[in-house]
Amino acid sequence: MSNELSGKKALITGASRGIGRATAIRLAKSGAEVAINFVSNETAARDVASEIIAAGGKAILIKADVSEETDVQQMFSVLQERWGNLDILISNAASGGFRPLMAATPRNFDAAMHTNVRAFMLLVQSAMPMLLKSTGNRKVVALSSHGSHRALNDYALIGASKAAIESLCRHMALEFGPKGINFNCLLAGLVLTDSTRGITDVELAHHESNARMLIGEGRVLQPTDVADVIHFLVSSSSDLIQGQVITVDGGMSLRL
Numbered sequence: 682m683s684n685e686l687s688g689k690k691a692l693i694t695g696a697s698r699g700i701g702r703a704t705a706i707r708l709a710k711s712g713a714e715v716a717i718n719f720v721s722n723e724t725a726a727r728d729v730a731s732e733i734i735a736a737g738g739k740a741i742l743i744k745a746d747v748s749e750e751t752d753v754q755q756m757f758s759v760l761q762e763r764w765g766n767l768d769i770l771i772s773n774a775a776s777g778g779f780r781p782l783m784a785a786t787p788r789n790f791d792a793a794m795h796t797n798v799r800a801f802m803l804l805v806q807s808a809m810p811m812l813l814k815s816t817g818n819r820k821v822v823a824l825s826s827h828g829s830h831r832a833l834n835d836y837a838l839i840g841a842s843k844a845a846i847e848s849l850c851r852h853m854a855l856e857f858g859p860k861g862i863n864f865n866c867l868l869a870g871l872v873l874t875d876s877t878r879g880i881t882d883v884e885l886a887h888h889e890s891n892a893r894m895l896i897g898e899g900r901v902l903q904p905t906d907v908a909d910v911i912h913f914l915v916s917s918s919s920d921l922i923q924g925q926v927i928t929v930d931g932g933m934s935l936r937l
């Protein structure tokens with residue numbers, strides 16, 4: 682276990698599975714005390730906490746639906762009581778469903794925007810007093826995807842929400858950067874997780890996406906690859922990276 686993030690307190694939303702899970706484990710390995718947020722899958726969240734604690738780290742669980750304002754407020758009341766301050770916020774939880782636009786209802790639209798975009802704003806607003814109580818570098822990272830600026834099949838609602846997240850992130854950097862907080866987005870390429878397993882022929886798409894990477898043969902983009910770069914974005918090595926979207930896809934998207 683390295684101690685680069687020793688003494689830091691980090692909240693990761695949607696940390697029971699996928700990229701959030703890998704991130705919680707990565708930050709805890711580096712010495713951070715982590716809060717594992719989940720919405721329904723308590724068993725999976727407990728597994729993450731157990732893995733961290735078994736490796737000598739510190740983890741707490743917090744159930745909260747990030748699309749609900751009262752849940753977000755309650756989550757920060759718990760954190761305020763347990764920790765008092767916060768150094769790192771990872772806005773990772775997302776939903777939206779994959780469907781063609783003609784099948785999308787206003788309810789689907791609201792669900793994607795509430796869970797992905799509105800939650801990011803609510804999380805930052807609620808976290809701000811605790812972030813401002815911390816000293817040293819404080820970091821906020823939100824997850825984005827290629828759908829923010831490219832067109833992907835059945836991805837309109839999530840893609841639009843990711844574009845909004847990236848814009849919010851830049852405006853947060855403008856508004857809160859001078860207070861000593863870094864805001865950046867991590868744009869991940871296709872990773873096999875529970876959410877992407879719902880995409881038709883995703884294994885083939887993942888294989889093709891990996892084959893298009895510009896980093897030599899044999900690498901497969903994994904949640905841990907994304908978590909490693911999130912670790913960099915919350916470490917002091919990235920203090921001068923502000924308001925940016927950092928792509929982690931092995932250069933795959935550079936090809937036409």
Ligand SMILES: NC(=O)c1ccc[n+]([C@@H]2O[C@H](COP(=O)([O-])OP(=O)(O)OC[C@H]3O[C@@H](n4cnc5c(N)ncnc54)[C@H](OP(=O)(O)O)[C@@H]3O)[C@@H](O)[C@H]2O)c1
Binds near residue numbers: 695698745746
């Ligand atoms: N996978 C990819 O290829 C990929 C690519 C680019 C970007 N991303 C982004 O990376 C992030 C993580 O994606 P993933 O594929 O790792 O997802 P995932 O494996 O499906 O996990 C989703 C996580 O979010 C939680 N969650 C869902 N709705 C929530 C809500 N309303 N409140 C609180 N937690 C909620 C889930 O909790 P429960 O377990 O309790 O349900 C779970 O921990 C997302 O922002 C996604 O858009 C993913």
